[in-house]
Amino acid sequence: MVDSKQQWKAWLYLAPAIVLLLIFTVWPIFNTVRMALLENYSGLKAAAGMQFELGFGNFVKVVQYKRFVQCLKNTCLLCVLTVPISTLLALLVAVALNSIKFLQKGLQTIFFLPYVTNSIAIGMVFAAMFNIVGSFYGTENELIVTAGIINNIIGFFGGKHINWINYGSSYEANMFVMVVYIVWNALPFKILVLLGGLQSINKQYYDAAKVDGTPRRRVFTHITVPLLSPMLAYVIITGFIGGFKEYTSIVGIFGENMGPPDDAGRLNTMVGFIYDALETNSQGRASAAALILFGIILVVTLINNQVSKKRVHY
């Protein structure tokens, strides 16, 4: 134990971290809960000296918004679609990368590039790739001359151009683009973690499997995947958490409209909903939505944990 006379020193050394945490983490969390529980809380009105009653009105309002249900649906759909796809792809890429010697470092760098690239910039590139006409805001009456590389490729193979993200595009097409983009964006981190995991697996397991004449598929399913399960659990859990916070990717492709020009807000997400509420100075509603999102992430993570306890070996 530290001498009690010396304790002020310990507090002194801890002070910078504690002060910063109090200001930027503890207080905001506390404040979010406070604002969420004050009926119709608004920062502007509060500044004018208005008093608010306690209550759950903000939560009720949030849930009753039609837009909120849409946002929740989009968010969940993106999570459910992108996390399994990106995890599976990352696993395959990592295993493939791990099994080659030649060019491994170079390919690793290429696969890692999306991670260090600005997601808005990537979004704009994707928007250009999936574009159908020269203009983003093209209408039905404009001449359809695709400038997007994806449609050009489809056209090259004789397929019909698809309206991915422009005026009059379908929700399914929009979602497809989002899923492709998010999966691609999520790959590098997952590949990195899984490759690290693969490289830390003792080679002798593979030698032992070889001595026993284990077919390659069985080596993958019975040795590689179980030994990688802690890493897999990690990327799946962080993948879900990241998925529920999806926002910038939508902005990257569709702009602040959060949807094609003819249906703004169609692809909005939970985080987008929170930002919208903040913009209209409804901090109470934004806080309530943030807490609901927090609750969802908490529940999903707990479920993930529970599942991985059964599935993650050793």
Place this chain on the structure above:
Amino acid sequence: MKVVLQNLTKIFPSRDKKAGKEVVAVNDFTFEIPDGKLIGLLGPSGCGKSTTLYMISGLQKPTSGKIFFGEDDVTEVSTENRGIGLVFQNYALYPHMTVKQNILFPLQNLKGADKLSKEEMDKRALEAARLVQIDELMERKPSELSGGQQQRVAIARALVKMPRVLLLDEPLSNLDARLRLQTREEIRRIQKETGITTVFVTHDQEEAMSISDLIVVMKLGVVQQIGQPQQVYDDPANLFVAKFLGTPPINVLEGTVRGGKVYIGQEAVLEVAGVADQPVYIGIRPEGFVLDENGPLSCKLSNVEVMGRDVSIVSTNPASLNPVIRSIINADNRVDVTSGTVRYSIKPHKFFLFHKDTEERIRFEVK
């Protein structure tokens, strides 16, 4: 199943093209391992013993030379088709599987005509587990087992598909001293019961000598001597083998042969016949000294270590290459610690001469 190694050579290319030379890990190894014997490959680290084992297993390909199992040339046969069982140094048990699943794993890989029914597999797994006495632990995970138990599981997994040859890589190195003694007897017992030709690798000479039918002493990729443990100990081919076998190690001194006598310093310690005059290395086993007041060899007495049955006399001599000369004599002898010097006579069959430059053994007749 006898195993024949014919001019087996393994060369590892250098990693750094500019700086490095290639490494000859195993150099021209020829040996016939008799059927049903336990063979110890023995040598210091980097001597090529593990490489030899992995070449027999097929996990490494020889640069040149051939390997036969019985009459079959298996040099080009892949690991899984050789019919070997391999126990790795750190066992390589699959950590996510139970003991039973680990033992079953090789059987589940069998295909086609070899495919077994589930009952058959369970029966074979249980037999293997019984043989190594772990049938009580079938439902445990490897992390819930002690080192010795893990070792047994690894052996059971290697034995379950009834291999033609069993290979063990440093099987005892991860065990504590007591368990090591117990496990090495266990390995001997299992080998005797199954009669499978077994090759194991170790750097511990005591381990190799205690259980092997034959030992192969290697150094820098070259086989130094092959023989029964006692025979190699009693009749080492060169200074390296003499130094490598035996605890406490052999005492090595510098000396000269002049006119049929071996001199250590100015003292003629033994008369030998048929050896030309030359400077030599002299090896004397610790048990080769006899306390003798009129003995020809005098040493400066340092101290006496009492071990109960024996005493170990630690002394020094200017000609000695080791810091001290250690002799082991019966505890019935009383040693006068105060005198400061101790005199020995030498048992001729524990006394070896080696060429000064080649370090090869010089054979002589005792007059």
